[in-house]
Amino acid sequence: MVDTVTLYRAPTTPADADAIADWLRDRIGAEVRVRDRLLSTAADDDLPEELAAARVTDPYERATGNTMLGIVRYEERALDDPERAGGVVYDGLAVQRALNARLPGERGLDHLHLPLLDRVIGTWGDHDGRWHKRVAVLGQPALLSVPGLYEAPAKPEAYYEAKSKHALMTGDAPPREVLEAEIEGDFLVADDPRTTEALKGYALAAVDLLETGTAFCDDERCRLHDAHRQPGVVRAQLRDPPLCERHAARYG
Structure with missing residues (x-):
């Protein structure tokens, strides 16, 4: 039974x-708390290197990580100034393990x-032998x-069709903002309200998984x-x- 949920903010995003x-x-019948950004409050001297080791460097290669000094320094700066982060995919399970070891208070x-x-x-x-981006990696913590x-x-099929057509005609990939403005359909975009x-x-x-064991x-x-x-x-959300x-019946 989940007695407490602690949410952590992501202040550089529109998520409230x-x-x-x-x-x-x-x-839910649990106490729900809100705290500041976990990547900031849990950061220590080793976390930048662990994040560097969790980087996906090839979408078709299982092995991850680039712990060269410059990459580790980048991760240090991104922890201090999250506005500078971006353009990187991380192994969600590796990030989950790194943060689990640094959770404040109870880990049960x-x-x-x-x-x-x-x-x-x-x-x-x-x-299929490739990495897939995820909205959520459930567990403890749930990311x-x-x-x-x-x-x-x-995205909707029309999005990719328009992208291919633009590339065929111009030889360049169209700016994301152009495609998002041209394509009708239901999809979320960066900083979506x-x-x-x-x-x-x-x-x-994430709560339901710990309550029922079903993801x-x-x-x-x-x-x-x-x-x-x-x-x-x-449609779902x-x-x-x-x-x-x-x-x-359980949460309504």
């Missing part, structure tokens, strides 16, 4: 940890730590990647569903009904 905490309080499964991250995280797919919300789920709302279901899924929901209409395409994220019957 306090609003997510309020939403969780209405649905009755106290869920739930950091919102300003980093992109991924997991390795044994089925919710804010940029992953925009980057991990695939719907970010906080969309992350609420992932936060509840995510198979019902595509439920906020505990882990959609792999952007229209699916919009931003459309009615908010929860399937089973999870509505």
Whole structure:
């Protein structure tokens, strides 16, 4: 049974940890707290090198990491000034292990730590031999990647068709902002005002895993569903009904 949930802010993103905490309080019987950015408060002399070792350097190579001095220095600067971070995918399980060892206070499964991250995280797919970006890596702590919300789920097919057409005609990849303005459809973009709302279901899924031992929901209409395409994220997180019957009975 989860007695306490501690959410951690990601101040360089539009994700509102306090609003997510309020939403969780209405649905679970646990105390919900909010603290400052975990990557800042948990940072020590070794964390930059561990983050450097968790970097995905090749999307088709299982091994990770580049711990050259310059990369470690970059990670040090990014921990101090998160606005400087970006363009890197990290092994989500390695980041999870690194942060688990640095959790403040209780680490038992009755106290869920739930950091919102300003980093992109991924997991390795044994089925296809490549890395996949993720919105969430559940467990202790449960990691919710804010940029992953925009980057991990695939965009509508029209997005990729327009991108290919533009590249064929001009020889260059079109700016992301141009494509986002031209393509109609349901998908989230960087700094989307719907970010906080969309992350609420992932936060509840993290609680549900510790409560029930089940990761995510198979019902595509439920906020505990882990959609792999952007229209699916919009349907699950931003459309009615908010929860399937089973999870509505538990958390509604």
